[in-house]
Structure formats: structure tokens, C-alpha cells
Amino acid sequence: MTQTQSKENRTTFDAAQIKVIAFDLDGTLIDTSQAMLxxxxxxxxxxxxxxxxxxxxxxEEIYSTFGMIGDEAWNTLASEIPDGRSDHYKERHNELLRDKMDTQSYVLPGVPELLKSLADRYDLATASNCGEAYLARVLAKDGLKELITYPFCAGSVDAEQKSDVLRELLRQSGLDTSQVLMVGDRKSDVDAAKEAGIPVVGVRSEFGDADELQTADVVIDKIGDLKKLFEKQ
Structure with missing residues (x-):
């Protein structure tokens, strides 16, 4: 049995059992930070x-909302905008973001190639707090749609929290918790995986604090390092 171990927390998971790898989006597979700013x-x-x-x-305030579910991010940033005007600006925000995502790819360098190599051996999934339209726009770029077996997000499964997305992935895949791996860059990703009972790989990014990933089973410096976790099998 091949096991992968974090130098930081000594927790192990059996990499040989993994059949589905679920990815967070922002900060893990894509970077829409400049678009959001x-x-x-x-x-x-x-x-x-x-x-x-x-x-x-x-x-910093904008970055802190990354990973929030539903309208939580907008409500956090726009808390001082009068209620009667907030919906107008939220729709304007969504319209501008849609325009940007329809015309530009935000996939991180090397991600399409990484996913293609992993898809030869594993089923791939997304597990994001975003809505369906946002996810569809992400997957429409760089041939990602064809690589994702389970395109799940909070909007598509009516989730109240990210762990609900992972539980739905477990239900639809019919797999055991030891057979699904979560990959993400924020504490919310780690917490969701722990709540769903599945192992999790943390990816360092500029959007999280240094200690956000300390309870992940494994921490890697960049998404491209994920492939190395499975190469020794």
C-alpha cells in the first residue's frame, strides 16, 4: 500500500485507493483574482x-471573500450599500464578471495538461462554492469540460456548504470516503473535506494565510506537484 504523508502534520492517506479527485476552482485550478478586483x-x-x-x-477584503458560498461574498463586501440599491450593483457585478469570463481564460498555467494526465487514470470532479453559470464558464475554456466527470458546485447541487457538494459527489459516484480526494487552497476546502470524511491535499496560494492548510493531509507548493503524489505507485 502506497501512502502519502505530510511533513507538517504526519497525517496519511492511502493514495492507491483514490478513484476520484475533486478540485476547488479559484486559487486551485483558476485565478480570477484580477478580474474580481x-x-x-x-x-x-x-x-x-x-x-x-x-x-x-x-x-484583502476582496480576497477574504474567495470561497464563500452563494451571495455571502457580495453581501460581505456590499454590507454598507442600501438594501434598495444592493441588487442593482450585484447584478452589475455579475454582468461584468460574465463578460470577462466569456472572453478570457483564467486557468492557471499547466492545469489543462495536469488534468489531462490525471484523467487517464482517475475520474475528476469540481467541488466549488460557485454557481452553475460560473462553473460552466470556467469549464468552457481550455477543453476542461471534457475532462470533468462530475462538474459539481454549490449551485448545481443546492448546497448550503461545500461539504454538501462533496457528500453529493460521494452519493453519485457510489464510492467510499477513502476513494475520493479533495484538492483546494483554502481552509474552507480543508474543513469541507474533513466534514465529509475524505482526505484532502492543500495547495499553497497567495489568497490564504500560511496556517490555513495545517490540518490538510498533504500540503503542496503548487498544483503541478499533485501528479508527483501518485507517481510512485
């Missing part, structure tokens, strides 16, 4: 000009 800047500039907001959200 640009869109929020434009929307809040309009709100400030109209007297509906006092200031721009900071980069």
Missing part, C-alpha cells in the same frame, strides 16, 4: 459616484 473597483466606483457607497473594498 477590476469588477469590484468598477462597481464600487459607480456606487460611490451615486452616493450609495463610501469607499472601495480593499484587495
Amino acid at each position: 477590476d469588477v469590484n473597483h468598477e462597481v464600487f466606483s459607480e456606487a460611490i459616484d451615486n452616493g450609495d457607497a463610501k469607499k472601495q473594498p480593499t484587495k
Whole structure:
């Protein structure tokens, strides 16, 4: 039995049993951070000009919302915008983001090649807190749609939290918890995997604090290192 071990927390999982690898999106497979910064800047500039907001959200405040589910991210950033105007700016935000994602790929370098190599041996899944339309736009680029067996997100399974997405993946795949691996870059990914009872690989990224991944089974420096975890089998 081949096992993979983290130097940081000494937790192991049996890599030889894994049949499905589930990926978080933002920070793990894609990077829409600049698009998010640009869109929020434009929307809040309009709100400030109209007297509906006092200031721009900071980069740190925007990054802190990555991984939030449903409208939580928008409600966090727009908490000071009057209720009667918030929906207008939220729709403007979504419209601008849709336009950007329809015209540009945000997939991280090397990800299409990595997924293609993994798809030869494993079924691949997504496990994101995003909505269906957002996921569809991500998968429409770089041939990703054809590589993902289980395109799941909070919106597609009506999840209240990311662990619900993973539980639905377990249900539809019919696999045991030891046979599904979660890969993500934030504490929310690690927590969701732990709640669903599956092993998790943490990927370091600029969006999380240094200690966010300390309870992951394995921590890697970049997504391309994932393949190395399975090469010795």
C-alpha cells in the first residue's frame, strides 16, 4: 500500500485507493483574482459616484471573500450599500464578471495538461462554492469540460456548504470516503473535506494565510506537484 504523508502534520492517506479527485476552482485550478478586483473597483466606483457607497473594498477584503458560498461574498463586501440599491450593483457585478469570463481564460498555467494526465487514470470532479453559470464558464475554456466527470458546485447541487457538494459527489459516484480526494487552497476546502470524511491535499496560494492548510493531509507548493503524489505507485 502506497501512502502519502505530510511533513507538517504526519497525517496519511492511502493514495492507491483514490478513484476520484475533486478540485476547488479559484486559487486551485483558476485565478480570477484580477478580474474580481477590476469588477469590484468598477462597481464600487459607480456606487460611490451615486452616493450609495463610501469607499472601495480593499484587495484583502476582496480576497477574504474567495470561497464563500452563494451571495455571502457580495453581501460581505456590499454590507454598507442600501438594501434598495444592493441588487442593482450585484447584478452589475455579475454582468461584468460574465463578460470577462466569456472572453478570457483564467486557468492557471499547466492545469489543462495536469488534468489531462490525471484523467487517464482517475475520474475528476469540481467541488466549488460557485454557481452553475460560473462553473460552466470556467469549464468552457481550455477543453476542461471534457475532462470533468462530475462538474459539481454549490449551485448545481443546492448546497448550503461545500461539504454538501462533496457528500453529493460521494452519493453519485457510489464510492467510499477513502476513494475520493479533495484538492483546494483554502481552509474552507480543508474543513469541507474533513466534514465529509475524505482526505484532502492543500495547495499553497497567495489568497490564504500560511496556517490555513495545517490540518490538510498533504500540503503542496503548487498544483503541478499533485501528479508527483501518485507517481510512485
